[in-house]
Amino acid sequence: MKTIHKILVVAVVIFTTGGMIVGCSSTKNAYTAATDVQDEFKIEKSGAQMWGEACNRCHLAPSPADYNDTDWSTIALHMRVRANLAENEIAKIETFLKSAN
Amino acid sequence: MIVGFGHITYGQTYNNFETDSVTAPEPFKPSKTQFMIRGYGHTGLNFMNTEGEKESSYVGSAFAPIFLFKHSDRLMFEAELEFGLENNELEVGLEYADVMYILNKNMTVRAGKFLLPFGTFMERLHPAWINRLPTRPLGFGHDGIAPASGIGVELRGAFDLGGPKLNYAVYSTNGPRLKDGSVEPEEAGMLMFQNFEDNNNSKAFGGRIGLLPFADSSTEIGFSSYSTSKVGTTDSEYENVGVFLYAIDFAFIKQIPAISGFIDIKGQYNNSDIDDATYTEVHEDGDEEEYTFDNKSNSFYAQLSYRPTMASSDFMKKLELVGRYSNLNTPEGAEWEERSDQYAFSLNYWLTWRSVIKVAYQTTDSVGGHDGGGTANGFFIHWAIGF
Numbered sequence: 001m002k003t004i005h006k007i008l009v010v011a012v013v014i015f016t017t018g019g020m021i022v023g024c025s026s027t028k029n030a031y032t033a034a035t036d037v038q039d040e041f042k043i044e045k046s047g048a049q050m051w052g053e054a055c056n057r058c059h060l061a062p063s064p065a066d067y068n069d070t071d072w073s074t075i076a077l078h079m080r081v082r083a084n085l086a087e088n089e090i091a092k093i094e095t096f097l098k099s100a101n
Numbered sequence: 102m103i104v105g106f107g108h109i110t111y112g113q114t115y116n117n118f119e120t121d122s123v124t125a126p127e128p129f130k131p132s133k134t135q136f137m138i139r140g141y142g143h144t145g146l147n148f149m150n151t152e153g154e155k156e157s158s159y160v161g162s163a164f165a166p167i168f169l170f171k172h173s174d175r176l177m178f179e180a181e182l183e184f185g186l187e188n189n190e191l192e193v194g195l196e197y198a199d200v201m202y203i204l205n206k207n208m209t210v211r212a213g214k215f216l217l218p219f220g221t222f223m224e225r226l227h228p229a230w231i232n233r234l235p236t237r238p239l240g241f242g243h244d245g246i247a248p249a250s251g252i253g254v255e256l257r258g259a260f261d262l263g264g265p266k267l268n269y270a271v272y273s274t275n276g277p278r279l280k281d282g283s284v285e286p287e288e289a290g291m292l293m294f295q296n297f298e299d300n301n302n303s304k305a306f307g308g309r310i311g312l313l314p315f316a317d318s319s320t321e322i323g324f325s326s327y328s329t330s331k332v333g334t335t336d337s338e339y340e341n342v343g344v345f346l347y348a349i350d351f352a353f354i355k356q357i358p359a360i361s362g363f364i365d366i367k368g369q370y371n372n373s374d375i376d377d378a379t380y381t382e383v384h385e386d387g388d389e390e391e392y393t394f395d396n397k398s399n400s401f402y403a404q405l406s407y408r409p410t411m412a413s414s415d416f417m418k419k420l421e422l423v424g425r426y427s428n429l430n431t432p433e434g435a436e437w438e439e440r441s442d443q444y445a446f447s448l449n450y451w452l453t454w455r456s457v458i459k460v461a462y463q464t465t466d467s468v469g470g471h472d473g474g475g476t477a478n479g480f481f482i483h484w485a486i487g488f
Contacts, residue, residue, distance in 0.1 A: 003152050011308075025206055026371065033310075044329045050318075053317060053318040053319070054318060056363070057318065057321065057352065057353055057354055058225045058231055059224060059230070059231045059454075059455070059487070060451065060454040060455070061454065062454055062455070063453075063454055069131065070131040071137060073135065073171065073174075074135045074169050074171045074177075075132075075137070075139070075169075077171055077174070077177050077203075078139075078169050078177065078179060079208075080203075081177075081203075081209050081211065081257065082224075082225070083225065084257055084258070084259050084268035084269075084311065085259055085268075086206075086259040086260065086261040086266055086268075087206035087207070087259075087261075088206075088261055089259075089261065089266075094328075
């Protein structure tokens with residue numbers, strides 16, 4: 001058991017260090033500098049689509065009308081961490097919920 | 102009449118709406134600091150038949166408020182209390198209480214008491230308004246083999262891989278403590294995950310990696326592990342007992358037009374391996390006997406549910422059919438040795454997206470365990486609401 005524990009501890013340290021380096025290397029979105037041609041062919045999911053996909057993974061998708069914009073900001077931050085959602089995913093979902101409530 | 106109408110007619114002739122100074126209403130400016138109470142509750146009626154012994158009871162309303170304090174766009178405090186009625190007493194628990202900070206788009210740090218990402222059931226699916234059945238699968242909850250929460254620090258985040266997604270969490274907590282049998286001899290060798298004040302200097306380390314391989318995020322496969330080199334109390338003979346746990350989870354949720362609705366499949370396998378140790382059994386005549394056993398346990402559940410969301414009838418759209426199989430195997434030779442299989446079925450009616458009525462039947466076949474084994478059948482009518 002000691003060996004497994006040591007391996008796991010080393011793996012956690014390596015993963016954390018590596019993640020720190022990758023995560024902190026740039027906070028800019030590399031995809032924002034897309035050219036016109038790239039924009040033309042870029043297919044991105046809408047916030048509504050992501051809302052249907054991400055929320056339904058655990059519970060039924062909430063009605064946008066049930067909360068106001070400020071509440072959705074709080075809920076979005078909570079759910080981003082609780083459900084471990086990607087930043088662009090929760091940002092689009094939040095924008096959709098605020099626009100549709 | 103004349104005086105009255107005259108008064109009304111001439112009373113305010115000076116009022117000129119065009120020249121009055123009207124202050125334009127200022128747009129609503131929400132503050133960055135926000136406080137919110139959310140949560141869930143449930144209540145219901147249980148009928149149980151355990152080896153011919155029948156009992157029925159209304160089960161008290163469980164109330165679990167969640168407090169969210171958003172300090173800024175990056176900093177938040179969250180806490181959940183649980184109020185429940187069990188054994189004629191009010192039980193209050195602190196499910197979690199942690200502070201979280203968004204470091205960057207891929208990293209969030211949490212500290213405090215948080216739900217552990219050991220699989221997905223306890224972290225994401227256990228609240229009554231999310232869990233599709235009124236009960237938890239075998240292996241979770243009281244005397245379960247899977248940890249639910251821990252006190253420590255965690256780093257988590259997610260990456261969008263341009264379609265597929267990857268999420269991760271790594272953490273360190275106080276870890277569990279070993280029940281050595283001095284207080285509850287029948288539970289010697291079990292882990293107690295509620296270790297609020299660490300009983301030794303060894304910390305537990307763990308993590309989970311989840312992969313959503315498809316662009317529609319319909320499928321998620323996760324692997325979790327959790328380990329500590331010491332679970333016994335410092336300077337006790339059990340101090341150096343180590344533990345390694347792992348879990349594999351799976352989820353598939355998708356609306357399929359061919360079957361006119363949502364299909365939801367979830368599953369999790371838990372495995373627990375605790376170093377062997379020698380425990381003492383005290384017989385009724387006062388004699389003591391030492392014994393040991395291979396301290397390995399596992400549990401599994403698989404759940405399938407279907408909601409006909411594309412049906413033409415509004416009533417049908419709100420129905421959900423759920424079936425679940427779960428299984429628990431605890432160590433052979435332990436006082437808490439158990440082999441259990443459980444089947445549960447439920448017909449749910451969703452009043453709203455966060456309020457559900459569950460009508461469920463469950464049958465459990467056990468060999469060993471606290472109650473000595475046998476067959477236990479249950480019928481449940483529960484109402485759960487998230488708020």
